[in-house]
Amino acid sequence: MQGKIKFVIIGSGNIANTYVSAIQNIANAEIVAAVSKRLKAPTKQPNLPAFASLNEVTTDFDAVIICTPPGLHHETAIEAAKLGKHIFCEKPLDVTIAAMDNMINICKENQVLLGVAYQRRYSSDNPVVKALIENNTLGRIFSVDLSVKNYRDDSYYNAAPYRGTKAIDGGGPFVQQASHYIDLYYWYFGKPFKIVSKLGTFVHDIEVEDHGVAICTHDNGMISTITASTATKPGFPAKMEIYTSKGYLILENDVITHWDMEGLENPTTQSQDGNTHTGAATATVEDTTNHEFLINDFVDAILTGKAPIISGESAKNASEIILEIYNSSF
Incomplete structure (x- = not known):
C-alpha cells in the first residue's frame, strides 16, 4: 500500500477535533469522511461528508479513528474489522473484558490492525x-x-x-x-x-x-x-x-x-x-504532538505491516x- 492513508473519523465531539488537528500535520494521512448519528462532521473539518453508519460510507478509505463514548468502541471496531479496515481507537479500549476481547479477536480474524491512543x-x-x-x-x-x-x-x-x-x-x-x-x-x-x-x-x-x-x-x-x-x-x-x-x-x-x-x-x-x-480543569486538548506521534506510527504500521506501537492487547491491561x-x- 502506497500514498496517503485515508481515515474515516467516527464521532464529531471534542476528541474528534483533536484528531482532525493532528492529521492536518501528517503528510501521508487524511480524513476523508465522518460517521455521526447526527450526520455532523467535526467542527475543525466541517466540509467532510458525513454518514449515519460506517456501512453507508461511499468514499474509499483504509482505516477508522474511533472517537465515540468508550462503551460503544467495540460496536464500530467490529463493523470496521468486518469491512477489512484498520482501527485506531481513542482510550480506553472499551469498558468490559468481553467487549475488549471481542475487538482484539475480530481484528485478528480479519487481519486488520488495532491501535490505541495511550500517547502519554x-x-x-x-x-x-x-x-x-x-x-x-x-x-x-x-x-x-x-x-x-x-x-x-x-x-x-x-x-x-x-x-x-x-x-x-x-x-x-x-x-x-x-x-x-x-x-x-x-x-x-x-x-x-x-x-x-x-x-x-x-x-x-x-x-x-x-x-x-x-x-x-x-x-x-x-x-x-x-x-x-x-x-x-x-x-x-x-x-x-x-x-x-x-x-x-x-x-x-x-x-x-x-x-x-x-x-x-x-x-x-x-x-x-x-x-x-x-x-x-478541562477536557480540551490543544497540543496534538503526542497524537501525531501515535498516528504516524499507525500509518507506518499500515504501510509496512508491522504492529502498532500500542496494540489492543497492550491497552487492555x-x-x-x-x-x-x-x-x-x-
Missing part, C-alpha cells in the same frame, strides 16, 4: 523514566503514589447524556481522566496482584464515582496508591511520586519536577511552560486494572 507513554520525560526502570537504574522501587485530581463542573456531565454513566462512560474519573496515567502505571510497573479501593460520589449528581482511592500491591512487594477525581477544585497537575532504595522522583504533567537519586543526575531536558495540557479497582470497591 511517549510524552516528555515518561520514556526516560521507563528506560530507567527497565534498566534497574533507580534501585528497588517500593512505593508509588499516582494522583490524578481533576475538576469537572456540572456542565461537563450535562453536555452529553452518557457522561457519568456506567454502561457507556464506563465509570467516573478512573476510566476517564485517569486512564492515561493508569496505562502509564502499567507500562512502568506491570499489573498489581491485589487491589483494594474505596470510591464515592461527592460533588456531582452522577451514577458513578467522582472521587476514589485504590491501594495496589505487586508481586515484588511494591505498595502504591492511585487517586482519581473530578471533584477536587480547581484541578491539579497529574502527579506520580516514585520512591526507591536510591531516593525519589516526582513526575508532574509528564515532566520530572523533583529528583533526588543517589549517584544519579536528573535526566530531564523538559520544562513546564504553562502550555502543557494537564486535563486538570490499563482497562483491566481500572475494572479491578471498580470491582474491589463494589
